Amino acid sequence: QxxxxxxxxxxxxxxxAIVSLNCTYSNSAFQYFMWYRQYSRKGPELLMxxxxxxxxxxxxxxxxxxxxxxxxxxxxxxxxxxDSATYLCxxxxxxxxxxxxxxxxxxxxxxx
Amino acid sequence: xxxxxxxxxxxxxxxxxxxxxxxxxxMNHNSMYWYRQDPGMGLRLIYYSASEGTTDKGEVPNGYNxxxxxxxxxxxxxxxxAPSQTSVxxxxxxxxxxxxxxxxxxxxxxGTRLTVT
Numbered sequence: 001q002x003x004x005x006x007x008x009x010x011x012x013x014x015x016x017a018i019v020s021l022n023c024t025y026s027n028s029a030f031q032y033f034m035w036y037r038q039y040s041r042k043g044p045e046l047l048m049x050x051x052x053x054x055x056x057x058x059x060x061x062x063x064x065x066x067x068x069x070x071x072x073x074x075x076x077x078x079x080x081x082x083d084s085a086t087y088l089c090x091x092x093x094x095x096x097x098x099x100x101x102x103x104x105x106x107x108x109x110x111x112x
Numbered sequence: 113x114x115x116x117x118x119x120x121x122x123x124x125x126x127x128x129x130x131x132x133x134x135x136x137x138x139m140n141h142n143s144m145y146w147y148r149q150d151p152g153m154g155l156r157l158i159y160y161s162a163s164e165g166t167t168d169k170g171e172v173p174n175g176y177n178x179x180x181x182x183x184x185x186x187x188x189x190x191x192x193x194a195p196s197q198t199s200v201x202x203x204x205x206x207x208x209x210x211x212x213x214x215x216x217x218x219x220x221x222x223g224t225r226l227t228v229t
Contacts, residue, residue, distance in 0.1 A: 008152070034217070043116070043202050043220030044155070088155065098143055098162055098208065099170070100218060104154035 003027050006089055006103030015112050019076040023089035023103045026070065030091040030101075033065050035074045038086045038105065047087075048074065079110045114138055118203050118221035125193045125228045133188040133224050135203030143208045144186035145170075145218065146178060148199040155202065161186055162208070193228045200225050 006023045013019055021035075032051055036044035048063040050056045050072075056063045062075040072091075076083055089103040119134045137144065146158040157170030161180040175197060177189045186205075190197060204218040 004154075006154075036218075041222070043204070043222050044218070045220065046217035049217065098145070098160045098168075098206075099157065102155040104152060 001026060002104075003101050004089065004091065004103045007106055008104055010107040010109060012109045012111060013079055015079060015081060015110055017079050017110075019079050019083070019108060019110075021074040021076075021087050021089075021106050021108070023072050024070055025072070025091060025101075027091075027093070027101075028067075028070065029093040031094040032092050033063070033072050034090040034100070035061075035063055036088040036090055036102075038088060040085075044088055076108075079108075081110045081112050084109045116203055116205055116219055116221035118201075118224050120224060121222070122225045123227070125190075125226065127194060127228060129193050129228075130189065130191050131193065131226075132190075133201055133203075133226075134185070135187065135221060136185045137203075137205040137219070138184065139205060139207070139219065140183070141205035141207045141216075141219070142183075143206045144180065145204040145206075146176070146186070146188045147202045147204065148172065149202060149223070150199050158188065158201075193226075195228045198226060198228045 004025045034049040035047045037047045038044040053067045060077045064073040086105040086107045088105045092100045116137045145160040147155045159178040161167045164183045179187045201224045204220045206216040
C-alpha cells in the first residue's frame, strides 16, 4: 500500500465550478502538508502548504487537513481554464526535511 | 532569475549507454534533490544532498550515482542505462535549515525527458 493515495482523475469541470481534490495517507507522523501544481511539460510549483490540522485559505484556494481521518483536501473556487493542470499532494514528517512523499497527482481540466 | 536549470531537456539512450544529467540552481539553496516521475507512480526521490559535500539515497537509488559539485550544481549519472530508467527526471532545491519549523518549498526545474531503448 502506498503511503499517499490520490485519485488520478482526470477530472473535467465547467468554468466557475468548485473543485475538490483529495488525498489520503497512512503515516500518522506526517505533519506538513502541501499542494503542488504542475502544468504540462513543466516542473511542479508549490501552491499551498499547511502545518498539522486545520484550514488555510489563499485567494480562490483552500487547503484542509483532517489528521484524525488522515485526509487532506484542496478546494478551488470559481475555477478558471488557467487552473487546468495536474495537482500533486505532498507531505513530510516533522524531522524529514528532505524526504517529501508525493501523491500520484490528479489531472484537472476546466472547460471554458 | 533562472531558478533551477536542467540540461538536457530531452535524451534518447540505448541500453547500456551512460549519461549525466546536469542541474544548477541560483537561489543559494542548501539542499538539492533528484526525482523521477512515472505515470501512476508519482514523484519518487532518487538521491538528495542536504548540503554541499553530502549526498544520501532516497527511495529509488539503484542504477544511479550523484555528485554535488558545489553549492549550485548537483548531477545525476546513469552508468549503464536500462529501459526501466525511461522517465522524466526533475531536479529540485530548497532552503532547508535543520531544526527550523519553516517549511521551505521545493523549487523544481522543468525536467529531462529520458527514453532508453
